[in-house]
Amino acid sequence: MLTGIIFDIKEFAVFDGPGIRTTVFFKGCPLRCRWCHNPEGLSPGPQLMVSLGSCIHCGACLAICPSPAACIHCGACVSHCPRRLRRIVGEEYTAKVLSGRLLRDSPYLKANGGGYTLSGGEPAFQGDFLLELLGCLRGNHRAVETSGYCPGELFTAILGETELLLLDLKSVDPDIHERYTGLDNRIILENLERLKSSGGDHIIRIPVIPGVNDSPEHYHAAAELLKDDGGLIRVELLAYHKTAGAKYGMLGMKYQPGFDIEKKPNMDTDVFLSKGIPCVVL
Ligand code: SF4
Ligand code: SF4
Numbered sequence: 285m286l287t288g289i290i291f292d293i294k295e296f297a298v299f300d301g302p303g304i305r306t307t308v309f310f311k312g313c314p315l316r317c318r319w320c321h322n323p324e325g326l327s328p329g330p331q332l333m334v335s336l337g338s339c340i341h342c343g344a345c346l347a348i349c350p351s352p353a354a355c356i357h358c359g360a361c362v363s364h365c366p367r368r369l370r371r372i373v374g375e376e377y378t379a380k381v382l383s384g385r386l387l388r389d390s391p392y393l394k395a396n397g398g399g400y401t402l403s404g405g406e407p408a409f410q411g412d413f414l415l416e417l418l419g420c421l422r423g424n425h426r427a428v429e430t431s432g433y434c435p436g437e438l439f440t441a442i443l444g445e446t447e448l449l450l451l452d453l454k455s456v457d458p459d460i461h462e463r464y465t466g467l468d469n470r471i472i473l474e475n476l477e478r479l480k481s482s483g484g485d486h487i488i489r490i491p492v493i494p495g496v497n498d499s500p501e502h503y504h505a506a507a508e509l510l511k512d513d514g515g516l517i518r519v520e521l522l523a524y525h526k527t528a529g530a531k532y533g534m535l536g537m538k539y540q541p542g543f544d545i546e547k548k549p550n551m552d553t554d555v556f557l558s559k560g561i562p563c564v565v566l
Contacts, residue, residue, distance in 0.1 A: 288413030289374045290382065291324050291405065295389070299566055301427040301448050301487075303398025306386055308417075310402065311374045312409035314433050316466040317454060318541045319493050321528035325405030330374030332357050333534045338367055345370060355536070379413060383420030390424055399425025399447070408434035408442065418445035429489070432472040432479075439475045440482075448517075449479060449486040455497045456505045464496055464542070473509075480513045489520045489566075494547035503555040511559045518562035523549050 292309040300307045312328030324331060332355050345361035346352060359372040386400060393399055400421050407414045408430050418426055428442055429450040455461040461469040479486055488510060492498050510516060529539030556563035
């Protein structure tokens with residue numbers, strides 16, 4: 285049976301589409317954005333996450349561990365930690381079970397002009413599961429937040445099952461995109477064209493990273509790309525925060541941003557507004 289791995293479900297979300305929403309975070313992403321603040325969404329499988337700040341070094345986790353040399357994310361240590369510092373992120377669901385849980389709040393979300401947003405990680409990384417879940421949520425307002433890095437056929441199928449698409453556009457420059465995310469943006473720009481010609485409602489989100497995509501040239505290139513886009517509701521600029529690296533150590537990962545995290549990003553809404561594109565800072 286088809287299953288998906290979810291690392292978080294956030295209720296009462298108000299920034300992921302209209303009204304009050306429930307946002308579901310899918311695990312797994314093909315990109316490796318240097319500023320990613322959800323590193324637990326990168327790997328597709330369940331992972332051990334440890335907050336070592338208040339560890340009392342009792343050794344209980346080590347004593348129970350079947351693989352001390354290299355964690356296999358089995359979760360055996362989780363219930364043995366007296367300080368509750370250990371947890372497994374990533375839970376497996378069928379679309380039926382997950383939608384059953386989500387739909388309990390459907391009347392409340394509808395009454396508040398909201399719905400469901402499927403985010404990540406990259407939800408399209410679990411494409412078949414995403415489509416099945418979207419199908420189960422029909423009749424509600426459904427949004428998908430994606431980097432747009434997925435096969436065109438899948439992207440078109442997602443468009444057919446959503447009321448709103450949130451596309452995260454990191455850089456319009458292929459070299460900069462590759463340097464800071466690990467992959468070039470050709471597939472993303474092709475899907476952006478599909479999105480524009482679909483006429484469906486969409487929001488473009490730009491994570492603004494100091495020294496990466498906050499130059500006047502980049503803003504102008506992005507605004508040029510998005511002018512005359514009929515379905516575009518607005519551009520949302522999201523400022524980089526240096527707290528983004530907080531969770532890497534908890535996953536045994538190193539945070540290596542490769543840009544100046546102390547610098548404030550240059551937030552420029554005017555370049556979009558001057559071309560008639562609504563633009564806000566979130
Ligand atoms: S999850 Fe815990 S018990 Fe399992 S391998 Fe990793 S450290 Fe050991
Ligand atoms: S069981 Fe918890 S408190 Fe004890 S050593 Fe492991 S992480 Fe620290």
